[in-house]
Structure formats: structure tokens, C-alpha cells
Amino acid sequence: MKLAAFLLLTASLITGSRSQKCLCPDKSGDEAGGVYSIPAGQTVCVAPKAYTTPAGEQETAEVAQLREEVRSQAEEIARLESERSTMQKILLNYSTSAITLLNRFDSMAEVIARQAARMETLEKQLQEKCNPGVIASPTEEGEESNQLQAKPKPRSRPPPDAIAQTRNKDCLQVYKSGRRKSGPYIINPPGETTQTMVWCDQETEGGGWTVVQRRLNGEVNFNRNWTEYVQGFGYVDTEFWLGLKHLHSFTTANRYALRIELYDWDDNMAYAEYSSFKVGSDMQRYKLQVEGYKGTVGDVISGDRYNSNNQPFSTRNYDNAASCANYRGGGWWFNQMCGYSNLNGIYYERSDGNFNNRIYWATVAYRIKRTEMKIKPSA
Template sequence: MLYNLTITGRIKLLSTFQWPISMCLKLRIHVTTYTGDCVVNDNFGKYCPTTCGVADYLFRYTPDVTQNLDDMLGELERIGNLTRGAEEKVVFMRDTATLAQKSSQPDLYYKKSSSMLDDVVRFEKTIVTQEQQLFELQNFILSNERRMQDLKQLTRQLEQTCNVPCKDKVEIQPITGTDCQEIANKGASISGLYYVKPLKATEQFLVYCEIDSYGRGFTVLQRRKNGLLSFNQNWVPYKEGFGYLSPDDSTEFWLGLEKMHLLTNSVTLPYVLRIELVDWQGNKKYADYAMFRVGAELDKYRLTYGYYFGGDAGDAFNGFDFGDDASDMAYTIHNGMQFSTPDSDNDKYDGNCALQDSSGWWMNRCHAGNLNGRYYPGGRYTEKDAGAFDNGIIWVTWHDRWYSLKETTMKIIPLSRINTDGQQQSGVKNFGGL
């Protein structure tokens, strides 16, 4: 036997704002026929196989539930009334604000306050911009102050220079001769600029003479000191000479192949060529060559000497075995070579040694020593720096081909002055220790 008992209660309230509030109570109890003893239960009383106990329980509590639902309905109606009051207040406040905004005479103090706030914001932005501009101006001022300090230092140096009495021309010593040794023999005792006129020369020319305390006069042919003068010159400059002669020996120059020819071929007594070298660590070495001569222009100013006279720099003019080829020594001998420049190729190489090395020199195929090479500050350079060519100021019997010397000097003195060393020593070998 199946009994269906359904109790349904539903309450629904819509407030002023259409808020759904509902409460439902629905109970469906299905009881099947059951035979047996009744069971005592605390909630339902006697629970029997029939629905008598359940029904009695529900009927007993129905009035209380109905009363509770009525109370809840009244409470919800009160909440709905309060909600309508709040809505009316909000509408009133909105209308009041709109009316105030549309008023033709708003609150002056409020208007002034708003204007002041706008001004403050604008001034803040202006201040930030001006602070950035001030920062940039301060940096500019500091930079100018540093430049002013540099200019002041330069001004002081110029003032010191200007305090020295001016001279209309370079000071040239009055004594002349066929070379610097003859000038020293005539009584000259200070180094400086002198005019010389070799026997075969048609006119005198200016040279720098080194005169030491023993009365020896060296005629300087070449000077490298600081790299300020480019030795990448063509045939005519190398023939006539380039650079500047100075009384204090502070400048670089190449005296000129024609002058070297006149100096070394005008006397029967042969000259000794001294080559002086200085590296970037301040070390000094030299090499001497006896019976040094420079040929005529018709023979491309060919270099010849009798023999290596000595010195601690080694004999680079005799060639060097680089280890590249069995013919290295033969291909780098300088004795007997003609002079080459980038525009006048007189070497033994298929290419142009002077052109690839950017200098004029007595080239073979190509060289073991080149005092007219490119000036590399610091000394060390690489194949990449030089375009694969060892084109520095080189003397490989002292430093290797990838080291460019800092200072070089080429100067000559008659062989007759070898013994005049202040100690009356004899023997040509003594010249190597000058």
C-alpha cells in the first residue's frame, strides 16, 4: 500500500526594487505497507508501519509553522518599506546635486578653491620642468668651468712663452764647412744648425750637427722622434728632403738623398754611418757601418758600405733568416740596393715593397731593417694592423718584425775621427763604443 502526503507552502514578496524574496516548504512522504511491530521514536511518538504517527506529528506542528511564516512575511514587508525610503533619499540627493551644478551662482569659495587646486597642479608641473632645466644648466656650467680651467692653463703657458724674447729667425751658427766634422775642427763646440757645402755641391745647405765634448762632429741624415712627420712620401720629397730642422733637435726630418750623395762622395776619406735606436722601454742600441756611401740619382741613390763596424743592435743590413724561406737572408740584404719609393719601384721584388710598406728605403725583397717605416705608438703591432705587411720602424736583429721602434737616428762622421774619443784610444773597433 502506498500513501502520498504533500504539504506545500510558498511565499513570494517583491519589494520596491523588485528584489525576489521567496520561501517554500514542500514535503512529500512516501510510506510503503509494512507488517511488524510498532517502533517507539522520540520525535514521532509511536512509529508504526502505517503513516498514522507521521501524520499526527505534522498536524501537531502545522499551526506553529504557519505562525512563523506569517511573522516572516510581516518582517519582509517592513524591510520593503525601509528600502523604498532609502531609494527616495537617494533620488532626492541626486536631484539636489544636479540642481546645484545647474545653479547660475555657484559657491564662490568652492570655485576659488577649485581654481587654486588647478594652479597648484600646474605650478608643480612647471617646477619639475624647471628643476630638469636647472640640472642640465648645472652640468653645462661644470663643463664650461673645466674648459675655462684648461684655457687658463693654456694662457699661463702662452704667457710664459711670450715672456721669452722673440727672435726674427731660427738661430743658425755662423761657422761653415764641408761637413759637421770640419765645422767642429774650426772651433764649433755646440750642437745646432749649420750650413755645409760639400766639395761637389754647387751651393750650401742646412744640416743639424751633433758636436760632442771630444770635438767630434756628426752630420745627422735622419731623425724619428714622435711620429708627427709622415715618411710615406714619393721620390721627389725623398730626393730633396722633407720635415723640419730645429736648433734644439726636437723635430723629425729626412735630409734628402741628393744631400746624402754629396756628403758621402765629395771626399776621399770614407764615412762611417751610425744608426742609433731607442725602443718604447727607453733602451738604446746602435749599429755602425764603415765606408758608407749613397750613389747618384742615375743609380737610384744606391746604398753601399764596406763592412759592419760593430754595435749592440746587430747587423740588420746584412739580412735576416725569418724562417719563412731558405732565401730569407739573401732576399733581405740591404748593401748594394737601390732606393725605392711608392711611386718609384727599384727593388728586387715582383711587387712594390715601398708601396706596400708606405715608405721609401733601400729595399730588396723586401727588408730586414727599415727606419722610415710607419710609426706605431707603443711599439707592438700585428699583421692585421699593417695589412699583412711588416711596415713598422724595424730593426729585426734587435726587435722582431712586429715591433716598431720609438726613435731612430742616422748620422755620419769621417773615418778619421774614430780615434778621437777623448782617451786617445786606437783601432777602428773603438768607434763602435762612441
């Protein structure tokens, strides 16, 4: 019986398989596959993966892999785009910096060219004066004449008549020697062993004035340190500060008068003159002493309790007056309230700048375009 049933089942499968419909295990209806119906009412289940799903599963895996690759590529593109943007910014910054440096280079080249032309002019003036024996070059080859710029080229040995002229101690002696033209001269300040180039004013009030400070156009930075104010800086034919050590040498050896000239933006001049002017030693921090005022601009140095008289000199790195040098700029004889004057403040154009740190003289406020300080032996 068992053998007959098996043969019957096998024959049925062979003859009826083409007309039978298969059903998926998870679906119903005649459309799906996976289960074969037998007329005898018996069912044979075939595993879905064996006939219908392998191709579908393989396709799904490939799509998923491609999608993952697309996502990965999109992320990489986004990262590279971000890097490109960053590099563009960096290159832009470098380009801007390069342009700035080139502009600075051009500006420096222009300044150097101007200074070279000025040096040439000064040398010609000095040669004109040296030929008749007016002024001398340094006494030893390579010896520095002073800390001021715009000085003549040193010679191995100056002419004899020039050596005699270097014995002039100030511009009054130069004037008395017969040299009545204003300009640069080399002198031997009293008590000093080295020669110094100065500018002599041989026209104002009888001539013989040694100019010790000039502000003209802002070309020279006056916001300097202590050492620079002691030694001196700038160009004697334009803007400069002669140096505290020279002021001390002059005013210790003799009695000197001080004349200050201030010019406004319409080139009107007012002046203050003191019959006695003295600058102390380094140990005294180059203390200022003045008296005997006369003039047209008003006395703000010795005429008030907030004046500069008897005050030590101060700079940004050597303060002797409540940080006034940092607040007001430059170097000056500030008092503890900063005072009513500062001719070494920051140079600004007429309507520009910080009013606290610019060139200042209280009676004319901030209307100062040009300044000149000069000294001369007083009777």
C-alpha cells in the same frame, strides 16, 4: 468615347494623387516612390531621375570629389614628409662635415703655431751662432738654402766671418772650427752650389756627426714620393730626411762612416756603425753600399742575403724592389724580399698600427720609438 475616357483619367489623377503611393522601379513595397497606382488598375511609370535621385547623385559626386582631394593631399603630405626627412639627413651630413673641417682647421692652427714657435727658437739659435761667426745665411737674397723646412730668414748679404764659415763641408769641419755645441748649422755640402741646413751632433763619439735622418714622434709624414726623398724634407730640429742627393754629395767626395742609433720605448739605445758608407748617383738610383759593421743592435743591412747592401732606393711611386715601398711604407733600400730593415716606415705608437709598414729593424722587431742616422768622415 475617347474624349470621355481621357476626362475620366484626368479627374482621377487630380483627386487621387494625394492618397496614392509611388514605387521605385527597382524596389517593391509601398515605401518607395516612382510609380503611381491607379484604382482602375492602370500604372503610370515616372523616370526615377526626374523626382528622387538628382540630389543623391549630386551628393555622391561631391563626396567622391572630396575623397579624391583628401587622398591627393595625403599623398602630397607623405611626399613632403619624405623630402623633409631627406633634407634632415643632408643637413646632418653637412653639419658633420662642417664640424670635421673645423676640427681639422683647429689642428692645423695648432701645428702652425708649434712650427712658428720652433722657427723662432731656431732663429734665435742661429743668431747666437752667427754673432760670433759660426754659420751663415744664404749668399744671395731670396736664394733657397735647401728643401728642408725650418730655415733662417735670408739676408741681403751675410757678414764676412759667416761667409768663411759657410765653407764648412760637414759637421766635422764645424767641430774643428771650434763649434762644439750640437744644433742647427748651415754648410756647403761638397760638390753643391747651394747651402744646406743640417743638424750637427757634436757630442756622440767625439762629435762631428752630420745627422741625415731622425724619427722622433710621428710629426712628419715619411710616406713620401721619389722627388721628396731626393731633395729632403722635414725639420732639422725634430723629424727629417736630409735628402739622397746630399748623401750622394757627401759620400762621393770623401769616405764616410754611418752610425744608426735605435731607441726602444724605455729609452734604451742600441747602435749599428759601418766604417764605410756610400750612396750612388741618380743614375744608380742612389744605391747603398756599406761595410765594416760594429755595434750592439745587430747587422741587418750587410750581414744577410736579404740585406739592403747594394740595393737601389725605392719609394711608393718609384719602385725598384717588388712593390716593397708600397707594402712597407716610406722609402728605403729594399731588396726583392723587402729586407730586414726600414727606418722610414710609418710611425706608430707602442701598441698601434700595422706591423708590416712600421719602423722596422729585424733584431729588435717593432720595439722602436726613436731613430737617428748620422754620418762622419772616417779615417
